Amino acid sequence: MTGNSNKQTRIQGINRSIILDAALEVFSAYGFRGSTIDQIAEKAGMSKPNLLYYFPRKDDIYVTVLEKTLEDWLAPFKDIDPAGDPVEELRKYTIQKLKMSAQQPERSQLFANEILHGAPSIQKFLKSNLKRLVDEKAGVIADWIAAGKLAPVDPYHLIFMIWATTQHYADFDVQVRAILPEETAKADFFDKAADSILTILLNGIMPR
Amino acid sequence: MTGNSNKQTRIQGINRSIILDAALEVFSAYGFRGSTIDQIAEKAGMSKPNLLYYFPRKDDIYVTVLEKTLEDWLAPFKDIDPAGDPVEELRKYTIQKLKMSAQQPERSQLFANEILHGAPSIQKFLKSNLKRLVDEKAGVIADWIAAGKLAPVDPYHLIFMIWATTQHYADFDVQVRAILPEETAKADFFDKAADSILTILLNGIMPR
DNA sequence: GTCTATACTATGATAGAC
């Protein structure tokens, strides 16, 4: 009977993952209240009751997707290496983040929507885990500045600025496309954006 | 009867404005689908049917608030003066935008929510009015660069960067507060934020 | 013209039966 029970577990895992993929799409596009279980079920290719067999409540699906997304989303931030070259580390991080905005805007949008509406589901996470992580990386940046390897800027606001700028291309996607219709259609748009952003971030806009 | 009709018109004007204020609060906090007419009516201190007497449909309230907000929101951008000193104009604009994020985060949040979910109500506005305006100001910046008054950066991405960064303090308010609990409590938080941002924007983070 | 009370209807989350 082990073979049988294993198979069921595997189906469960597959179905849960299908549901979560569908939920990410729907929730990121319409927000929590704006999304319906019907929509998610349809996109997942299963009936609503069947979906509810895996996640009894709408909120369960949402929180699961959100937590899963946060992990991925913060991975490159965690990867900032105190031992690396400061400018290179921040350049790498910015490019990485921008690439994620290009390839998986839904993750950014899901997160943005949650924060925008007061972060009802992840308040605690922000105040504990995220704060701790940001404090740590801000410390790293402060050390770099103390060592003269970066200009003396506020580490926290620098982090906010990189977050804001890179996520803008995911969260405000439709606005960017409305303003730059031809450019955004090109394959190298995000490479060019990365160049432009890094030029400003590294050197500023004051004439030399 | 002119006195009478004037008085009625005045009541209309007052009530409409009360409703729109309440609607801004509610819609910015919960998004379109997440907000209910009941919530708006309660915050406006009137019954739901009474509110519907002024705005027959939920969508009417939303669109009216959104359009009204956009006007205010873009005013300082329009004010960027081609004849002014480039660095000073952009500094002024950034500070102004940041001040608005501090004082009226709801406006930014309402707008962010609309864009985030695909801008269903203002697609046309983005592609026509906003695009035209941004093209114009990007031209101004390009001229400044050509005159050697600004470093050679991409005008569009510079504008996006200023928007993203300044609006971040409104849209991601709860996150900023979660990470900087003591600092955000202080009265001069936004002044310091402005300093930090402008230092990075003007000079970059490369060590000199 | 302004406001209230009430009712209708669709939607969507959830529970229980098969």
Added chain:
DNA sequence: GTCTATCATAGTATAGAC
């Protein structure tokens, strides 16, 4: 694992009172 029923919510409509 699936289908149907329920129940609350919320948008909208109507009738009429002040």
